Amino acid sequence: MEHNRTAYVILGMLSIEPSKSGYNIRKAIESSVGYFWSESYGQIYPTLKRLAAKGLIAPSQSNSAPKQRRQEYSLTEAGHACLQEWLALPFQNDPPRNEFLLKLFFGREAAPSVSIAHIRELQKRNRHMLASLEELDALAHAHPSQNPHLPYWMLTLSLGTALTRSALVWGESALEQLTALDAAAPANPQPAESSAAQEKP
Amino acid sequence: MEHNRTAYVILGMLSIEPSKSGYNIRKAIESSVGYFWSESYGQIYPTLKRLAAKGLIAPSQSNSAPKQRRQEYSLTEAGHACLQEWLALPFQNDPPRNEFLLKLFFGREAAPSVSIAHIRELQKRNRHMLASLEELDALAHAHPSQNPHLPYWMLTLSLGTALTRSALVWGESALEQLTALDAAAPANPQPAESSAAQEKP
DNA sequence: CGTGGCATGTAAACGGTTACATGATTTA
DNA sequence: TAAATCATGTAACCGTTTACATGCCACG
Numbered sequence A, B: 001m002e003h004n005r006t007a008y009v010i011l012g013m014l015s016i017e018p019s020k021s022g023y024n025i026r027k028a029i030e031s032s033v034g035y036f037w038s039e040s041y042g043q044i045y046p047t048l049k050r051l052a053a054k055g056l057i058a059p060s061q062s063n064s065a066p067k068q069r070r071q072e073y074s075l076t077e078a079g080h081a082c083l084q085e086w087l088a089l090p091f092q093n094d095p096p097r098n099e100f101l102l103k104l105f106f107g108r109e110a111a112p113s114v115s116i117a118h119i120r121e122l123q124k125r126n127r128h129m130l131a132s133l134e135e136l137d138a139l140a141h142a143h144p145s146q147n148p149h150l151p152y153w154m155l156t157l158s159l160g161t162a163l164t165r166s167a168l169v170w171g172e173s174a175l176e177q178l179t180a181l182d183a184a185a186p187a188n189p190q191p192a193e194s195s196a197a198q199e200k201p
Numbered sequence C: 001c002g003t004g005g006c007a008t009g010t011a012a013a014c015g016g017t018t019a020c021a022t023g024a025t026t027t028a
Numbered sequence D: 001t002a003a004a005t006c007a008t009g010t011a012a013c014c015g016t017t018t019a020c021a022t023g024c025c026a027c028g
Helices: A005-016 A022-031 A041-053 A077-088 A099-105 A112-142 A150-184 B005-016 B022-031 B041-053 B077-088 B099-105 B112-142 B150-184
Strands: A057-060 A072-075 B057-060 B072-075
Touching: A005 A022, A005 A041, A005 A057, A005 A072, A005 A077, A005 B099, A022 A041, A041 A057, A041 A072, A072 A077, A099 A112, A099 B005, A099 B150, A112 A150, A150 B099, A150 B150, B005 B022, B005 B041, B005 B057, B005 B072, B005 B077, B022 B041, B041 B057, B041 B072, B072 B077, B099 B112, B112 B150
Parallel strands: none
Antiparallel strands: A057 A072, B057 B072
């Protein structure tokens, strides 16, 4: 219990919409901060218990619609203060992990076609990503709202679209360079995979 | 032992420079793929043992300079085949974790100055990042080489610079928007932090 | 009524970092 | 010789995912 950001995401979600259940929080995370954060039930439920034990959140009745027997929670004063305290702390750079770049870096160990295929796949994923982000943006513009959170949400959105667009531009150029490389070096480095590649680490 | 990419990074590093020790591999990772991947000794040394037991790498004498008693390894045929097999597999998107964006998303729970400070800090880190990447680029151009890995390495480098530049541009615009927001809403949402914020989750 | 999805939970496994221990080698 | 650094290793801890168990509710 030291560097546990799960707790803060939960607090943050409850600060936006008071009284949510664990299931609900997970859904909300997926559909909002899902582009840059994720949490699993295995983290959420135990953390909810812990937060409640510490008095940072409190169980609240699902008065609105008692459809399912589910436990909802809402932020306490202490919880809100705790969230604000964390927000003011400097953010940390999470350890970098990008398997795409890793494979591209080792690309010369395989045929150029392998790297080309990876980049094509990246382009595909990024086009989908961009479409989702632009849809969100259009949605926000179509339903103008005074939601005070919105300026902040739009900022995260605009960074996402900027980075995705940038990656797409890079992808086109990278594809050109790699196809040129492929043409220039017919019998390139490693011809193909030997038939005896059974072992996995 | 299922989705353990540590093994593949080691194989990849050994494919670039044969015969390296654990310590050496770690250093090489830091100074090359360090911008998008990291490994700790606690992962590297046990993995080296496992790879050797599987015959994917083999101990080799530090014939070059027997300065220190350190165990060097080099790729076997099987190891090379295993690396190539992995390279051809589709890459996976690692779970997104960006604490900066998370804090920005919840920014309205704090004073705008908090988010402004975070963005300023991000700009600072990105400027340093860009300087490092441009230095690498200049280095590559100053010492032209026929290293066959270089085209791939430069591709990872150019994506890094493109994304960083994009983030820097976004940062400037975000700072403008937030300062405007700050001015427009004098007594904004949450005034400040209550003095009773002792509890940490 | 029964099937399928909703909702909560938990145990186990895993990947990864941290901290520490230890010896060997260089350098001052 | 002493101190600093190189180099290897390991145990403990932590965060996280996965898989599974379970009961409730809606719907056909």
